[in-house]
Amino acid sequence: MTALDSTPAALLDSVAGAIGNTPLVRLRRVTEGVTAAVYVKLEYLNPGGSVKDRAALWMLDAAETAGDLRPGGTVVEASSGNTGIGLAAVAVARGYRTIVVVPDKSSAEKVALLRAYGVQVHVTPGGRPVGHPEHLRSVALGLAESIPGAWFAGQYDNPANPAAHYATTGPEIWAATGGRVTHYVAGVGTGGTISGAGEYLKEVSDGRVRVIGADPETSVYGGGDGRAWYVESVGHYLHPDTEEDLWPTSYHPEVVDGIESIPDLESITLLHRLAREEGLLLGGSSGTSVAAALRVARGLGPDDVVVVIAPDSGRSYLSKYYNDAWLGQWGFPLVTATSAPVVGDLVAPGDGESFAVIPSNATVAEATALLGDRAALPVQLARAKSGAPVAAELIGSFASNSTASTEDPVRDHLAPALPVVGVTEPIDAARERLGEYRGPVAVVRAGVAVALIDADRVVATAL
Numbered sequence: 001m002t003a004l005d006s007t008p009a010a011l012l013d014s015v016a017g018a019i020g021n022t023p024l025v026r027l028r029r030v031t032e033g034v035t036a037a038v039y040v041k042l043e044y045l046n047p048g049g050s051v052k053d054r055a056a057l058w059m060l061d062a063a064e065t066a067g068d069l070r071p072g073g074t075v076v077e078a079s080s081g082n083t084g085i086g087l088a089a090v091a092v093a094r095g096y097r098t099i100v101v102v103p104d105k106s107s108a109e110k111v112a113l114l115r116a117y118g119v120q121v122h123v124t125p126g127g128r129p130v131g132h133p134e135h136l137r138s139v140a141l142g143l144a145e146s147i148p149g150a151w152f153a154g155q156y157d158n159p160a161n162p163a164a165h166y167a168t169t170g171p172e173i174w175a176a177t178g179g180r181v182t183h184y185v186a187g188v189g190t191g192g193t194i195s196g197a198g199e200y201l202k203e204v205s206d207g208r209v210r211v212i213g214a215d216p217e218t219s220v221y222g223g224g225d226g227r228a229w230y231v232e233s234v235g236h237y238l239h240p241d242t243e244e245d246l247w248p249t250s251y252h253p254e255v256v257d258g259i260e261s262i263p264d265l266e267s268i269t270l271l272h273r274l275a276r277e278e279g280l281l282l283g284g285s286s287g288t289s290v291a292a293a294l295r296v297a298r299g300l301g302p303d304d305v306v307v308v309i310a311p312d313s314g315r316s317y318l319s320k321y322y323n324d325a326w327l328g329q330w331g332f333p334l335v336t337a338t339s340a341p342v343v344g345d346l347v348a349p350g351d352g353e354s355f356a357v358i359p360s361n362a363t364v365a366e367a368t369a370l371l372g373d374r375a376a377l378p379v380q381l382a383r384a385k386s387g388a389p390v391a392a393e394l395i396g397s398f399a400s401n402s403t404a405s406t407e408d409p410v411r412d413h414l415a416p417a418l419p420v421v422g423v424t425e426p427i428d429a430a431r432e433r434l435g436e437y438r439g440p441v442a443v444v445r446a447g448v449a450v451a452l453i454d455a456d457r458v459v460a461t462a463l
């Protein structure tokens with residue numbers, strides 16, 4: 001039996017006082033073959049439910065001190081959700097109004113949470129390059145400029161963001177491990193968490209602590225080409241139309257000794273194991289981070305102590321990484337084991353070989369040549385390097401079009417995107433989603449389009 005800690009609970013003046021001092025829990029079961037100790041720091045135990053409460057509090061305090069935010073003012077931020085929630089929690093208690101601009105790929109739970117705190121939420125469409133008027137940051141900046149008394153928090157370039165982790169996350173890890181920590185692992189979004197705590201841990205250990213970033217496989221931080229991925233809130237996306245790729249100044253890459261690039265499939269598979277085997281229900285970026293920590297730990301010995309940040313809870317993603325409808329559609333392993341036939345059973349080897357996608361910078365002539373005798377093909381955002389067509393970047397489809405001039409960009413002749421079905425999706429679920437639709441459908445495995453089949457093949461299958 002484990003005795004419960006008998007330290008008296010804190011009596012606090014406000015919700016801000018409950019931020020920080022989160023516990024570290026040792027992983028015991030997903031660590032087969034690992035002799036190093038791996039501890040997960042549970043940031044979902046912050047009052048706003050994520051690591052971002054720390055940065056939110058530090059940014060608000062700094063703005064008040066500098067006089068940028070005055071009584072009755074309005075807090076504006078661009079956020080995948082958690083920073084907005086952290087800001088809202090502290091801001092409402094201090095009498096400020098909060099406006100948050102979120103990308104449409106943020107989970108429905110995070111948007112609902114923001115609204116529950118009384119936040120005015122603006123949802124922006126994904127897939128816009130930086131500088132585009134509909135890009136998250138442009139919308140937030142526009143709002144901040146037009147509202148008197150508004151202050152834009154700007155977590156990507158606000159020094160108070162990494163400073164929060166230098167002042168709290170780093171020292172907490174050092175104290176909790178009695179200075180035994182040897183490796184610090186964290187995902188990189190704005191870079192605040194890894195940079196601030198990483199800097200502190202290096203300083204306090206005379207440079208002994210290694211700092212490792214956890215990054216989605218295609219994110220540019222780890223050397224990917226920036227194409228889309230499915231684990232939200234970490235990594236750096238690069239829209240192909242981006243003119244100049246600026247990294248956040250909250251990220252200090254010189255602090256980072258290495259980056260582990262983690263495919264979505266590895267993150268999500270591990271998330272499911274953490275819930276079932278460790279009793280830890282964590283958010284998507286925790287899957288990425290713990291996967292990176294396990295990779296690092298496999299090369300270490302019994303004297304090593306790895307600390308990895310789990311930024312938030314799986315409760316914010318019950319509609320995504322723990323939801324079979326979402327997992328099935330994008331071709332990730334389901335939470336509930338099924339013996340029902342799945343879409344993957346319908347895919348024949350030739351379906352993949354003859355499959356093609358049309359890059360969005362193709363001309364109609366080029367697209368028509370690729371189309372061949374197929375009814376339609378998906379069109380994906382084009383980038384310099386070729387690679388696997390990520391389902392999230394299929395922006396439309398092209399069917400033969402006799403009225404289009406052959407030199408026209410295919411982009412000007414897009415039909416709606418083809419429906420997608422996932423290889424792990426039960427056939428009856430795919431059939432229900434397709435409804436009356438007949439025609440080509442893109443088959444997706446772990447977020448990547450791998451084949452084209454006819455909807456008839458799904459609909460006509462005898463179950």
Ligand code: PMP
Pocket residue numbers: 050052080082083187188189190191192193194232233234283285286311312
């Ligand atoms: N995971 C989650 C769930 C987050 O909300 C964030 C912040 N966007 C991160 C990881 C990345 O943290 P940071 O911005 O400090 O790099």
